[in-house]
Amino acid sequence: MSIWIRFTVAAMVLGVTSAAVASDDPRLYQASYDLESIQDYAGALGKMDQIGGEQQGYVYHLRRGWLLYLLGRHGDSAAAYRAAVEAAPDSLEARQGLVLPLMAMKRWLDAEAVCVELLSAAPTDYRGNSRLAFILYSMGRYGAAADRYEVVLTLYPSDVEMRAGLGWSLLKQGKTAEARSAFEAVLQVAPSHVSAREGLDAVASL
Amino acid sequence: MIGILMLVGLVSAGASEDLQQAFARWPEDYATAAALGAAALADHDGTWAVRAWTRAAALSNGNLESRVGLVRAYTLAGAHGEATSRAHDLVEAYPHTPTALATLGWAQRWQPRLPQRSAIHAARSYEAALQLGGTDAYHCGVGWSRVQLGDRMGAHHAFAKTSARCGREGTAATQPAWSTWGTTVGGVTRFVEHPWRTRSTHMGLQAGLQRSSQVGVDITARRVGLQGVEARTRSTPAGSSATPIRARQDEIWLGGRTRARRVGVDARLGWARTVGDIDATALVMGGRGWAQLSPVTLGITGFSGAYSDGSHRQMGLDVDLPVTLDWAVSSGVQHTRFVAASGPSGAQTGTMGWVGARWLPRTHPWSAEAAVRIGREVRPVRLASTAVWNFEEPLLTSGMLSAGRLLGARCTGFAGVEVGALAVPEQAPPDGSLAAHTVVAGHMGLRVQSGPRAEERR
Secondary structure, rough: OOHHHHHHHHHHHHHHHHHHHHHHHHHHHHHHHHHHHHHOOHHHHHHHHHHOOHHHHHHHHHHHHHHHHHHOOHHHHHHHHHHHHHHOOOHHHHHHHHHHHHHOOOOOHHHHHHHHHHHOOOOOOOOHHHHHHHHHHHOOOHHHHHHHHHHHHHHHOOOHHHHHHHHHHHOOOOOHHHHHHHHEEEEEEOOOHHHHHHHHEEEEEH | OOOHHHHHHOOOHHHHHHHHHHHHHHEEEEEEOOHHHHHHHOOOOOHHHHHHHHHHHHHHOOOHHHHHHHHHHHHHHOHHHHHHHHHHHHHHHHHOOOHHHHHHHHHOOOOOHHHHHHHHHHHHHHHHHHHHHOOOOOOHHHHHHHHOOHHHHHHHHHHHHHHOOOHHHHHHHHHOOEEEEEEEEEEEEEEOOOOEEEEEEEEEEEEEEEOOOOOEEEEEEEEEEEEEEEEOOOOOOEOOOOEEEEEEEEEEEEEEEEOOOOOEEEEEEEEEEEEEEOEEEEEEEOOOOOOEEOOEEEEEEEEEEEEOOEEEEEEEEEEEOOOOOOOOEEEEEEEEEEOOOOOOOEEEEEEEEEEEEEEEOOOOEEEEEEEEEEEEEOOOOOOOEEEEEOOOOOOOEEEEEEEEOOOOOEEEEEEEEEEEEEEEHHHOOOOOOOOEEEEEEEEEEEEEEOOOOOOOOO
């Protein structure tokens, strides 16, 4: 086969393939969702990776960030979420997602920065506030964490997870009476709440 | 503090390596830094403790737990100045917080400079923490501070106030108990160019009994054998006349002591009799009262003696300053007065000043002590090594050096030498100065102790 013929065949194959992928995007997304639903995250990511370069927009990066996070590839996940943020700079959900791998990598300072950025745009955002509370707690900033848990509880007073978090933040500050009150409030409505029970035990052991 | 202690209890020593790896992997994670810091404290690894708690404090913007950990870490690393300074900052940042005050107490308690002052300050910090409602485990801090001040009974009372493990350990360590000791000492004294004394030997035995640190009694028996030559320097046409002199002096001393928290008294009653070519008796009584005034211990000494040839009075003031846990310096003045019962000599008086230092390391088998006395002493009573220096001649100046070595957990060997100058008034040169003869006294002995000893692990 001459060089010219070889070039022509290759060009035809590439063209056909590209056209097929473009037309298959919805089906690739759907296949990815289906595989995720049966916890085949690698397969779901594989379907996303078949999406052509021109189609790799905000949703593509966002979804990849999520699937990579589920696969435990936290560094890649953070990169994918950052690409999503670049694609849609005002997006809240991309930042909400970006916080997840950063938290998983215990990169609390970066995670805090993302939350602060997110909350500057949406001060009452539940995920931003609740994750920031946990991040502050994880950095040992118990006073700031308690304040943030209070913010969430003002907006979502029935959230027992947040109230338990508040209890631990108070306990770590040595505010045992207030901590006890928070743990008891959780156990009043969620008697099997493990963290609140442990917190109450910790208060009792002091 | 309690949070830290809980964490320390939960982290096993073997976990440190894993935590060091986690510390490197997750540099922004407070929980990892705090866990490593706690493990390092439990492992007595000051370097890692400082490293971990420093990062924890930075991440948390200086929360209470991390600052407490950092104070303890610096204490462990031997950076006591830094630890105390940070503990003061902690109390300022968290006023009226029992944990902060107890942490200051901790830093002060391990402060090796002026340990007596540190212990008093530490006890005050712990007591303040308790008054603010701190955990009753802080009684342990009070207890160990009192142990450091020698107040075992007070410490025992403090330990008994808490049900915490440290309280049980402290209570056991300071259980009121009898302890006993025995000392044997012997020595030789040489007199250089003395008109008639040549040498003397002495040997003593002491047995003591003590109930905790509160009360104690002891008895000492001492025998001095004296040899001399009368008219050694006189000559007759027939040649030198030299009559040997031999005498024996027996001494019995009874001692008793008692103390409260920061004051105490040590009393002595001594009887001595010299027989042989010299015939004399002496009855001496007196003692020393003391008070711990941070950072020093002040003492006042008084003795009264009735000798067969006169009466004797001795008054002294002394100050003792523990500079570090191992080193102490002391100083004092002493006035002695002897009034002869008969004869033209009248009253002899002397005032002496002294300064000394002692090295008593906790972790080293050797110890040492040295002192210099300058000024006249007339028949001084030595309280530390109960004895009467009942020479007719005043002691002008002297210096002593002694050293001890632990020969086992409860046995100490010691030896020392004292060199002095005896004034001989009848040989005074025409310029008015006093003639002096050198006296060299050496001793060595053994001390054995039994009974409980209270020691705290950091």
